[in-house]
Amino acid sequence: MQKRTCGRTGLDFTVIGFGGMRLHGKDEKYWADLVREAAEAGFNYFETSHRYCSSTSETKIGEGLNGIPRDSIYISTKSSADDFLTADTVRTTIDESLRKLQVDYLDFYQLWSLPLKDYHEIAAKKGGTLEGIRKAMDEGLIRHLGFTSHDKPENQIALLRTGEFEAVTLQYNLLNRVNEPVIEEAGRLGIGVIVMGPLYGGILGTESKVLSDLFGDAATDAAAEVAFRFVLSNPNVTCAISGMTKSLDVEQNRKIAETAKPLTPAEMKVVEKELAKFKTAAESLCTGCRYCMPCPQGVGIFAVFALANAARVYGLVDGSRAEYAKFAREWPYDSFKDATFCTQCGACVAKCPQKIDIPSELEKAHKLLV
Numbered sequence: 001m002q003k004r005t006c007g008r009t010g011l012d013f014t015v016i017g018f019g020g021m022r023l024h025g026k027d028e029k030y031w032a033d034l035v036r037e038a039a040e041a042g043f044n045y046f047e048t049s050h051r052y053c054s055s056t057s058e059t060k061i062g063e064g065l066n067g068i069p070r071d072s073i074y075i076s077t078k079s080s081a082d083d084f085l086t087a088d089t090v091r092t093t094i095d096e097s098l099r100k101l102q103v104d105y106l107d108f109y110q111l112w113s114l115p116l117k118d119y120h121e122i123a124a125k126k127g128g129t130l131e132g133i134r135k136a137m138d139e140g141l142i143r144h145l146g147f148t149s150h151d152k153p154e155n156q157i158a159l160l161r162t163g164e165f166e167a168v169t170l171q172y173n174l175l176n177r178v179n180e181p182v183i184e185e186a187g188r189l190g191i192g193v194i195v196m197g198p199l200y201g202g203i204l205g206t207e208s209k210v211l212s213d214l215f216g217d218a219a220t221d222a223a224a225e226v227a228f229r230f231v232l233s234n235p236n237v238t239c240a241i242s243g244m245t246k247s248l249d250v251e252q253n254r255k256i257a258e259t260a261k262p263l264t265p266a267e268m269k270v271v272e273k274e275l276a277k278f279k280t281a282a283e284s285l286c287t288g289c290r291y292c293m294p295c296p297q298g299v300g301i302f303a304v305f306a307l308a309n310a311a312r313v314y315g316l317v318d319g320s321r322a323e324y325a326k327f328a329r330e331w332p333y334d335s336f337k338d339a340t341f342c343t344q345c346g347a348c349v350a351k352c353p354q355k356i357d358i359p360s361e362l363e364k365a366h367k368l369l370v
């Protein structure tokens, strides 16, 4: 399986990693068997969180990796913003993650969905989260520190420049390239880049007349492969996380990870030219800049609009609706709420450079996505 070095850590990750955010709806043995199957197939980066899947993801991954040589895999877990309280709180969370994952050290620990303003707060606070994490690193419980972020690109770049982190996990895919400057800066600084949502939450592998015209008859498979190849065409990307939920996913991803090559310049030109036809329509609703965030009610404004765009512009209707349905519960990557949580307070409107009437567009997006 192809591997890439994760920035200055020197660790070689398989180009596709196992994401533990979708381990719902079957018993623990099913998921442990799938995780083991993925490890035995050669995937070596396993990413989870102590909150994923109602706090069961770590246990399922730990059980699946039990017996797999520890030095052949890299495990990453994370704390959510709610845990950014004290050094003691985060230490309790770390100890619990180690216990559930059945390991005595974590290769990576990530601060989950970290906005720049929270970083400044937790970095400065005596007895705070970062102090607890640094102590755990000194004790050998954590080897490398990273963060995940949905913040504005310039704020993510500022986080990279703090010198605190060795990896960033961010969104990047064929239809959402807003984080390209962040990826470039990470490469310049020797920071590993883990891509979440390479298939746009799986949407790029679902039925779409628009994409089948673009990618040919084998539309869903071809779109998925082109989507992975697009992400891996960026030389600063270390690895793309895939939420595998069945043996077929493991097998398809194995084939892609073994053989997929970056798009050639000629292929990239074709994809860019074709997608450029949709760019104006897609950006007329929202450019994804995130200046409107955060919403005090937790509405994932840009994420709701991105799904509306995927449905309206790219014809990915079923996949977008399926993904949107998760917002009301726990979004796999985060905890964005759907448009029904908007109280029409108007706080976001003045911050939008596109002058979008966000509350009313959210209503329209919601109607399209349910």
Ligand code: SF4
Pocket (backbone or CB within 6 Å): 294, 295, 296, 297, 298, 299, 301, 341, 342, 343, 344, 345, 346, 347, 348, 349, 358, 359
């Ligand atoms: S108008 Fe709605 S989406 Fe905008 S900040 Fe207020 S609650 Fe959030």
Ligand code: SF4
Pocket (backbone or CB within 6 Å): 285, 286, 287, 288, 289, 290, 291, 292, 293, 301, 302, 305, 351, 352, 353, 354, 355, 356, 358
């Ligand atoms: S709604 Fe406006 S501010 Fe928010 S992400 Fe879209 S374009 Fe940017």
